Amino acid sequence: MENVSKFEEPLKRIKHFNEFHTPVSLERQKEQGERCMACGVPFCQNGQIINGMVSGCPLNNLVPETNNLVCGGNWKQAYERLTKTNNFPEFTCRVCPALCEAACTHNLHEEPVETKENERAIIENAFAEGWVAANPPKVRTGKTVAVVGSGPSGLAAAMQLNKRGHLVTVFERSDRVGGLLRYGIPNMKLDKSVIDRRIAIMEEEGITFKTGVNVGKDITAKELTNRFDAVVLACGASNPRDINAEGRDAKGIYFAVDYLSSVTKSLLDSELKDGKAISAKDKNVIVIGGGDTGNDCVGTAIRQGAKSVTQLEMMPMPSEERTAVNPWPEWPRVLKTDYGQQEAIAVFGSDPRVYQTTVKEFIKDKKGCLEKVKLVSLEPKKDEKTGRMKADVR
Ligand SMILES: Cc1cc2nc3c(=O)[nH]c(=O)nc-3n(C[C@H](O)[C@H](O)[C@H](O)COP(=O)(O)OP(=O)(O)OC[C@H]3O[C@@H](n4cnc5c(N)ncnc54)[C@H](O)[C@@H]3O)c2cc1C
Incomplete structure (x- = not known):
């Protein structure tokens, strides 16, 4: 082939x-x-x-x-x-x-x-x-539905309910529709015009989008249930997992989605000219977490001109091939070198990932900015209660 x-x-x-x-x-x-x-x-x-x-x-x-x-x-x-x-x-x-x-x-x-x-x-x-065109329902039921959250689940719910003839209003607290599709997933993986193209069709089909409305603050649950026949909550999971280590309050430590969102928002608002993106330019960057979101941070930091990028992963390096305990057609637990890691290899000459490690301490300079990190080696252990693998300090 x-x-x-x-x-x-x-x-x-x-x-x-x-x-x-x-x-x-x-x-x-x-x-x-x-x-x-x-x-x-x-x-x-x-x-x-x-x-x-x-x-x-x-x-x-x-x-x-x-x-x-x-x-x-x-x-x-x-x-x-x-x-x-x-x-x-x-x-x-x-x-x-x-x-x-x-x-x-x-x-x-x-x-x-x-x-x-x-x-x-x-x-x-x-x-x-031109086959993907607005196809509004021929008959309306007279029922109204509020969907809270405009991520992929909110958008899919809105589309299905609208097809059934209900009048749907989607409430989104952010300034743009799309949830993590918009501000989590970087533009190089999903160009944001792809979301706009779909939203335009959904609007033509009769769905109303209200952005900048934080349900629970700008509008109460009571008001929503009074105004609508039904309410769908599709609010996502926006609470980040923090790391409990000394020096965590150092300046220069960000949650992944805050970092990625700031870059995409600046890109959409001003083609990165407004200076509002958290910048990794000329910085030595440590990404804590060896998964897909970490990989998106690696790719973004490289595009911004980071001096170096290191990605920390708690678990051991997976094998390159399936092992006997992970046969087809199970999801393969094998080494995946994603686009950001490939880019790091091309720019810096080596894979950015360091396995079986995490940060034990963040060390600050006199101004309170992050200067160094102290790492600790980890050993994988099976959690006897859940049967899942976890990492313990060696
Ligand atoms: C960096 C990153 C990269 C990812 N990459 C991929 C990938 O490549 N492939 C993949 O399959 N998945 C990926 N994911 C996961 C995927 O984005 C999520 O699984 C998906 O977006 C979840 O959809 P959702 O609609 O449930 O929630 P979300 O996308 O989080 O949307 C929820 C929306 O609800 C809004 N909201 C919450 N509370 C309120 C309120 N009170 N009032 C109004 N609005 C509210 C939020 O602002 C948000 O817009 C990635 C996630 C991240 C963080």
Whole structure:
């Protein structure tokens, strides 16, 4: 199979905050659809919990059906089939971790079918063809619903309720709609115009969005229940997990979402000209947490011109291949080198991750600014109560 890089080179893409995905050829999309048809029993489309982890698509996307339609060139039908289960394929095709591909039967012994790539082709083609157009309900029920929170769950609830004919108002405390899609996930992973494009259609379909309204403060629960027939709470989980270490009050320590939000807001408000983004320029940056959010912070700090970036992870480095206790089609607990880490390798020459460690103490300079950190080594241990792995100080 032709090996095509789908991403702009790390050293080029760190010069901007735009998406860096390059679409693959139509021929390759069809070829992937054909590979999907070589499957006996598809595990990709059935979101199920195996060994405590989700395997397959949690939305139950009809993966073989859409792939089959792609290989036959039936793009409109593919779009219709995809949107039977997925409200926003344009978001998932950009940011979903592709559980379908992890559970793909081909993934037993070779590369999985590029379903996420095909999903992107289906939805972007549908937008280009004008098939994703406002389709307001023909009949209104006369019922009103308030949705609190405009993240993906609030938006999906609003869309479904509106389709049923209810009049929906979405309340969002932030200045823009989208929740973590807007201000958590960086622009290079999800261009914010993709959210605006969808919101414009939802407005045309009759949904009202009210931003800058903090429900509970600007409007009480009582007022909401008086004014609306039903209320949906889709407020997300915005409380960050803090670290309890000496010197935590040092200046220069930020929660990931505060950092990432400040950068995206400044990007959207002024193309980063207003100077309001928390800046990592010329700084030695420590990211505490080796997961996806940490990776987004690594990629963002590199784009801002950080002097160095180190990412701390509590758990040991995962193996590069599946182990015997983590067989297909379980979600693979293997080493993943994400875009930010690839960029760190390209810029600084080594993987930014340091495993089995965390910060024991933050050391301040005379002005109270963070100057150094004291690290501690950790040892993985099984929690006897929960059976989950945790990390203890060595
Ligand atoms: C940095 C980062 C990167 C991520 N990357 C990915 C990824 O690549 N792929 C992926 O699948 N997932 C990713 N996620 C996770 C994903 O963003 C979340 O799972 C998802 O956004 C949760 O959706 P939600 O609608 O439940 O909540 P949220 O997106 O958090 O939305 C909740 C909304 O409710 C609003 N709200 C809360 N209280 C009130 C109130 N009282 N009044 C009015 N409004 C209120 C909030 O302002 C917010 O806008 C990432 C998360 C983070 C933090």
